[in-house]
Amino acid sequence: MTTPQAARTPVIEVSDLSVRFPSLDSGSEVRAVDGVSFSISQGETLGIIGESGSGKSTIGRTLVGLLEPSDGELVFDGRSSASMSRREWRARRRAFQMIFQDPDAALNPRMTILQSLVEPMKIAGGRSAAEMRDIALESLEKVGLRRDMAQRYRHELSGGQKQRVNIARILPLDPKLVVCDEVVAALDVSIRGEVLNLFREVQKELGLAYAFIAHDISVVAQISDRIAVTYLGRFVELGGTDDIIDRSLHPYTVALLSAEPQPLPPELRHRKRMVLEGDIPSPANPPSGCRFHTRCPWATALCAEKDPEWRELRPGHHVACHHTTPEGLPPQPADRRPPTD
Amino acid sequence: MSAPLLEVRDLTLGFTGRRGQPPLRILRDVNFSIARGERVGLVGESGCGKSVTGLALMRLLPATAQIGGTVTLDGAxxxxxxxxxxxxxxxxxxxxxxxxPMSALDPVFPVGEQLGEALRLHETLPRAEEKARVVQALADVGIPAPERRYGEYPHQLSGGMRQRVMIAMALINKPDLIIADEPTTALDVTIQAQIMDLLRDLSERTGTALLFITHDLGVVAETCQRMITMYAGEIVEDAPVDDALRAPKHPYTSGLLRSLPHFNRERGQFAYIPGRVPAPNAMPRGCRFAARCPHAASACAEPQVLREIEPGRRVRCIRAEALDLDGAVERSPA
Structure with a gap:
């Protein structure tokens, strides 16, 4: 069920976003994010997948204002973040919240759960202590926890319960977009589903938009409306979930999907493993041309020279690759097929 | 059939409690064996006892650990x-x-030196020959330019390369059994694929048996021949990997498999196992999984034994024969 894009209002529009960090040893810059454009609509989940160094977490942090863009802009309701005063930006930023991988990250060990729930409301201001307390307890119930949890401390809660509290914390702030950065990676597989269902329920109820960042493609595929695939600070492919999973256009997407170990008997694994050679290059010194060319079985001389354009090859399905076509990738060059299957 | 390479009999593990406290019982009635060259996956969620089982086999537990039972490795x-x-x-x-791998490697010595040390513990070799063996070991695990890597320090290597160095170190004395505890969990998925292929190939080539401890059932499906599921300090199922994936006989194995999202599944509700693992000091007398089990019945209040239900398949569930459990794929399409 892909949602019609045009019908919905974008919560955020990101154009040509770049985030650079000074590099410690070379005096040069690390381009953590290098020219990325996308938008997220109300009620939509955009999955962002990629490996370490792909820039996915940097994108997430920039969306909530934890990092400033070096170039490009973020536009909310038709207005650029750059054109806002500090105070205005601070007030608006409240609508953009983040939940982290480590369930402990946002919970002070010396605070009761109630205090942790009240804290963000205090910062936002405008509510009496009694009001904040009532809202906090209501939020606990909304995420499926009993009210008596409020008097406990974080070490008394399981990982799944803590992640529920982290969801409960942001609800009173009336968020529009929540950046979920590897939110279930620290949880056991057996309980991930329970927390993911909660994310989904909360989204439906409040019409939230999610930027769902994860390295686990199977989780992203099951929760996202659209998926962006990142590699070394760039998007290599962006499209509806079914397009990305079943009709991948970029060699890196194909490799990433095939690398995910499938818990299935051999005859049901319908993806042939394509093992990429070599390591992910350093984002401090990315390869020339197409950044994936050093590991790509399809790469030709052109790929080392020229940066591929970001093209919309099918409706809503964008890709940056010289060799792919709207029907998919041509057969893999025979001389570069790995010897084993 | 020849004797198994590793035979674990009635393994129990406890830790002495603080003053006045009863000891914490972590493992109970752990029985399994591994044949020469066999690749076995040991799975379960955190706290089920899979990692301490590995440490117990290696005798790497602290002095407060009380180990019972026998662990026979190649007769000893x-x-x-x-x-x-x-x-x-x-x-x-x-x-x-x-x-x-970063915490297992010493940051102040070149990796070649560290591999050489592992070799020296068991063999006395001329310096040049030692180096040649180490370079060969690095080459065997697919490290490009092994001569150059020999002199490099751990921080100069990527995560995937470091894990290859660890594999080279584990293999350098040609052991009969390698215990790999979540060896790919810290790695990116494209690098994980390389390391899994490497471990499988090396095991096939050298005849080294592998005990793969992991929470990732996909890794087990693609690397191992047999899968042992642990829950709350006990083995609950032991089966050939394909059988366990297709038709698990223990509701916990089935629950784990159903909890895994995979991208060819319809989008909708995520499956999960409600509740959590009981604490070691609050284990129920009967089936330890019963409180979370959708199939629990009155018979489950009694202690459960691990029993063979067909050749090569053991399960700790009194209802195993009566249940038709979902595996990685639905048994009967709705």
């Missing part, structure tokens, strides 16, 4: 061997690979 009892005997067996007979 690891559980009762003296410290000196254990040192001779570690590396030579049984080796271990950990999740985080």
């Amino acid at each position: 009892d690891m559980a009762r061997a003296s410290a000196a005997q254990v040192r001779r067996m570690r590396g030579k007979k049984i080796a271990m690979i950990f999740q985080e």
